[in-house]
Each structure stands twice: as C-alpha cells, then as structure tokens.
Amino acid sequence: MYIVTAEEMYGIDQFSMKHTGVEASILMENAGREIAQRIMDMVGFEQSILVLAGSGNNGGDGFVIARTLRNMGYQASVLQVVDDEKITGHAAYHKHLYQKCDGIVDPLDKGREIIERLDKEVVVVDAMVGIGVKGMLRDPLHSIVTQLNQLENLTISVDIPSGLPADEGEADFIAVQASHTFMIGAIKQTAFVQHTAPYYGEWDCLDIGFPTRAFEQLENERKIWTEKEFQHTFPKRSAYDHKGDHGKGLIIGGSANMPGALGLTTRAALRSGAGLVTAGTTDKVIQRIATFCPEATFLTLPEENDHLQYNDEIEYAKFDAVALGIGMGREATSRPIIRQAASSKLPLIIDGDGLTHLKEDLTVLDGKEEPVILTPHPGEMAMLLELSIKDVLMRPFYYAKKFAEDYNVYVVLKGAFTIITTPEGKQAVNVSGNAGLAKGGSGDVLTGIILTMIMQKQSIFEGLCNACFIHGKSADLLVQGQHSEHDLLASDVIEGVSLVYRTFL
Numbered sequence: 001m002y003i004v005t006a007e008e009m010y011g012i013d014q015f016s017m018k019h020t021g022v023e024a025s026i027l028m029e030n031a032g033r034e035i036a037q038r039i040m041d042m043v044g045f046e047q048s049i050l051v052l053a054g055s056g057n058n059g060g061d062g063f064v065i066a067r068t069l070r071n072m073g074y075q076a077s078v079l080q081v082v083d084d085e086k087i088t089g090h091a092a093y094h095k096h097l098y099q100k101c102d103g104i105v106d107p108l109d110k111g112r113e114i115i116e117r118l119d120k121e122v123v124v125v126d127a128m129v130g131i132g133v134k135g136m137l138r139d140p141l142h143s144i145v146t147q148l149n150q151l152e153n154l155t156i157s158v159d160i161p162s163g164l165p166a167d168e169g170e171a172d173f174i175a176v177q178a179s180h181t182f183m184i185g186a187i188k189q190t191a192f193v194q195h196t197a198p199y200y201g202e203w204d205c206l207d208i209g210f211p212t213r214a215f216e217q218l219e220n221e222r223k224i225w226t227e228k229e230f231q232h233t234f235p236k237r238s239a240y241d242h243k244g245d246h247g248k249g250l251i252i253g254g255s256a257n258m259p260g261a262l263g264l265t266t267r268a269a270l271r272s273g274a275g276l277v278t279a280g281t282t283d284k285v286i287q288r289i290a291t292f293c294p295e296a297t298f299l300t301l302p303e304e305n306d307h308l309q310y311n312d313e314i315e316y317a318k319f320d321a322v323a324l325g326i327g328m329g330r331e332a333t334s335r336p337i338i339r340q341a342a343s344s345k346l347p348l349i350i351d352g353d354g355l356t357h358l359k360e361d362l363t364v365l366d367g368k369e370e371p372v373i374l375t376p377h378p379g380e381m382a383m384l385l386e387l388s389i390k391d392v393l394m395r396p397f398y399y400a401k402k403f404a405e406d407y408n409v410y411v412v413l414k415g416a417f418t419i420i421t422t423p424e425g426k427q428a429v430n431v432s433g434n435a436g437l438a439k440g441g442s443g444d445v446l447t448g449i450i451l452t453m454i455m456q457k458q459s460i461f462e463g464l465c466n467a468c469f470i471h472g473k474s475a476d477l478l479v480q481g482q483h484s485e486h487d488l489l490a491s492d493v494i495e496g497v498s499l500v501y502r503t504f505l
C-alpha cells in the first residue's frame with residue numbers, strides 16, 4: 001500500500017481518469033460506499049449518525065456515505081457546514097442524489113446548536129475537508145472542530161481528519177481528533193509523522209479502484225511494510241543449506257561500560273538466523289558476554305582506556321557483512337576502525353556510537369561500492385544532518401531521503417514508525433512494534449537482526465524492511481502474550497524472534 005502527499009494523490013486521481021476513463025463521481029461513489037460499509041461494521045441500527053459535510057469532494061464523499069447508510073436502514077443525516085452555493089461539481093451531484101433519496105440536510109445556521117446538543121451516543125462522520133485543506137481552518141470549520149474535539153462522540157473521519165495536512169512539515173493546524181479514519185486510495189504521509197499521527201485514531205486505507213499503474217508512475221515510491229510483504233519476500237531455506245549459506249557476520253563494538261549492547265546484537269543476529277557470528281571486541285567485553293551468546297565466536301581486539309583500538313589484522317575477507325559501532329564509545333582513538341571497515345569489500349552497518357564517529361569524517365563513505373546501512377534514531381539523524389531533533393521529526397521522510405541520496409547509503413530512521421530509505425530514495429515504513437521497544441538495547445537488537453537479514457537471499461531493501469518487521473512484531477507478539485509494554489526487555493525481543501518465525505512463516 002502506497003504512502004502519498006496530497007499532490008501525489010491528486011496525480012493518481014488525474015492519471016486514473018485520463019488513462020482509464022474512470023469518472024470522478026464513480027470514484028466518489030466507491031469511496032463513500034466503502035466507508036459506509038466500514039461504519040456499518042462498527043455501528044448499530046439504534047444509533048444515530050451525523051455526517052458533517054463540507055464544500056469540496058470530501059463533503060461529496062459524506063453525501064454518498066449518508067445515502068448508503070440510509071438505504072441500508074441506518075439513521076443518518078447530514079449537517080452541511082458550508083453555504084449551499086459552495087457545493088459544486090461532483091459533490092453537488094451526490095448531494096442531489098442523496099436528497100432525491102429523501103435524505104435530510106440541515107443547513108449551516110443550525111450547526112452550532114446541533115453540535116451543542118449532540119447526544120454522546122451519536123456517531124459523527126467528519127467529511128468537512130480532506131486533502132484539499134489549505135492552511136489553518138477558517139470559521140465556521142475552525143469553531144466546529146474546536147467544539148467537536150471537546151465532545152466524546154465516536155468520530156469517524158473521511159480520508160483524513162479535517163484540518164490536518166496530508167504532507168509532513170506542517171506545525172500549525174487545528175484538526176479533528178478522530179477515533180477512526182478511513183483513508184481513500186492511499187495512506188497519507190502524516191499518518192506516520194509523530195505529531196500528526198495521533199489525530200487519525202485507528203485507521204485503515206480503502207481501495208476504491210485506482211489502477212496500479214497510477215501508483216507506479218509516482219516519482220517517489222513510499223509503501224508500508226506489513227506481514228504480507230514479509231511473507232512474500234522472506235527467503236526460504238533448503239534442506240541442503242549449510243551454515244555458510246546463512247551468512248558469516250562480524251560485529252565490532254563494545255566497551256567496558258557498555259558490554260551488554262554487543263551481547264544483544266550478537267545474540268539477536270544468531271537468533272534471527274545467521275550461520276556464523278563473530279563478535280570483535282576487547283578481552284574484557286568478551287569475558288562479560290561470552291555466556292550470553294555461546295554460539296558466537298570471538299575476535300579479541302586491542303584496547304586502550306577500556307575502548308577499542310584500531311587493528312589492521314582483522315580479516316574482513318572471512319565475512320559476508322559487518323556491523324560496527326554498537327556500544328563502542330566515542331573515544332577518538334577508536335575512530336580509524338570506521339575507515340578500515342568501510343574500505344573492506346563488505347556491506348557495512350553503522351550503528352550507535354559508530355554514527356558519531358562517522359559524522360566526524362563522512363568522507364570514509366566516498367567511493368564505497370558495497371551497501372552501507374546507517375541506523376540512526378531521530379537524535380542521531382539530527383546530529384548527522386546538523387539539525388534539531390524537532391526538524392527531523394517534522395519531516396522524517398524528506399530528511400531520511402535527502403541523507404540517503406546525498407551519501408549513497410541506506411538509512412533506517414528508527415522510531416514509532418521506522419522509515420527505511422534506499423540510496424535511490426525509495427522508502428518503506430514498518431508498522432510493527434509498540435512502546436515496549438522504547439528502551440535501551442532495542443536498537444542493538446535491531447542491528448543484529450539487520451546484519452542477519454542482509455546476508456540472506458533477498459535484496460538489501462527487503463532485508464532491512466524484514467528486519468524492522470521482525471523486531472517490531474516480536475515486541476507485538478510478546479505484549480499480546482506473557483509481557484507488557486512496561487516490562488518488555490530488549491533480550492525478550494531477541495527470544496520473541498522465534499514467535500515471529502513460527503507465526504508468519
């Protein structure tokens with residue numbers, strides 16, 4: 001399923017009409033009927049449904065919804081929140097149809113009173129404004145939305161909560177706080193941006209008949225990654241495979257104060273299916289983590305002041321991929337290891353403190369032909385881009401893409417909605433995971449799973465998406481079972497990988 005901006009959605013709409021001849025009023029009919037069906041699944045005949053219809057095509061969807069619900073025996077009516085002359089085009093056509101089917105339309109001047117007296121059992125359908133919103137809502141919509149947000153009624157938004165921008169990057173708006181949103185045709189970008197996502201409530205995206213070609217012509221490819229994609233792309237194993245077929249991974253990191261991080265990454269790589277994993281770290285760290293990951297082998301690297309030192313004896317050629325930086329600390333004397341690993345002919349994952357070292361000298365990436373994967377959280381992304389965390393959170397799609405393209409790297413921007421970006425700018429959002437992952441160690445586990453995934457028979461992009469899916473899904477399955485979001489530990493997430501495999505493969 002695609003993730004779009006408002007402009008891209010209009011492009012899909014135009015392409016569909018031009019190349020398939022489908023008419024806008026039919027798309028509107030499809031949209032309204034699909035949403036009405038979802039409303040019928042949630043609401044009983046005894047409940048009243050009030051559709052708030054605005055002037056554009058979003059309002060037009062509202063008239064279709066009201067007509068469909070009434071035809072099916074539901075008590076639905078429309079409160080038109082704009083003057084009559086504002087309803088034009090396809091919306092006017094569907095308003096007319098609705099009225100011809102004995103539909104009731106209350107005019108705007110009754111609006112305030114209707115909403116003030118609204119029984120809390122009445123279900124509100126918000127079709128006031130969709131992706132055509134420009135700037136801050138004006139009155140009367142502004143005051144209606146303010147009023148509505150103080151009520152506790154079940155509120156179902158059509159396509160997008162009215163007032164909310166579809167595109168990332170907007171800080172100032174007033175919008176309906178929806179209980180549910182049914183998006184039409186494609187997911188709107190702000191459903192995955194931290195400060196706008198909560199307005200959608202629970203959401204789903206409905207197909208209304210846009211042709212696949214209309215999405216394929218989009219310049220920016222953005223999709224969500226779900227269990228379907230995971231099941232479709234995850235490589236099968238053969239009875240004749242040997243350990244070398246599942247990748248030999250090298251993990252470099254660890255320091256006296258952070259030995260556990262490397263242990264988590266190593267064990268996560270093993271648990272997710274790597275053939276062989278070697279942890280390259282200091283002798284002290286090896287002593288601390290060896291029993292936590294007995295299946296791993298170890299490479300003792302020199303240290304100074306409890307931190308890793310550069311060592312030119314690492315035989316990179318023995319491995320298939322390297323993950324670097326985990327719990328490594330920020331001592332400048334460790335930094336040359338980054339350049340050395342980058343000059344190896346291996347795919348390279350840089351995580352945690354490795355990203356801080358990288359920022360000191362981004363030229364280490366120059367000319368590297370093998371894939372490089374960076375796994376920043378928003379703070380690290382901000383550090384790499386020399387921006388504030390707020391800037392990154394405001395436009396995560398844009399900034400992840402910019403960095404990935406500028407430096408020819410894959411970026412896994414971690415967060416409640418992890419965004420995976422290829423060097424060409426293709427993006428996917430992983431939707432698995434929960435607040436239980438917001439803990440120290442989660443990122444270390446993800447790095448281990450990523451290392452394993454990029455060594456399997458799938459593209460790097462698929463491997464990264466699948467790694468994020470497995471990591472989040474492990475947490476989801478665990479909190480549905482014996483754990484909660486409060487007590488979940490990173491080490492639990494490692495063990496939960498088995499649950500993911502047993503459930504989905």
Ligand SMILES: NC(=O)C1=CN([C@@H]2O[C@H](COP(=O)(O)OP(=O)(O)OC[C@H]3O[C@@H](n4cnc5c(N)ncnc54)[C@H](OP(=O)(O)O)[C@@H]3O)[C@@H](O)[C@H]2O)[C@@H](O)CC1
Nearest residue numbers: 013028055056057058129130131132133134136137138159
């Ligand atoms: N083919 C498709 O893609 C399909 C799209 N469909 C649906 O169409 C929707 C997009 O429709 P759209 O383009 O007509 O825009 P829409 O969101 O209704 O808003 C425009 C109206 O809002 C008003 N308005 C704007 N800003 C405002 C403000 N700040 N404060 C107050 N008012 C403001 C503006 O008024 P004006 O500024 O002109 O006075 C104008 O009248 C889309 O979200 C989906 O639901 C479906 O039918 C299926 C097929």
Ligand SMILES: [K+]
Nearest residue numbers: 129158160162
């Ligand atoms: K809406």
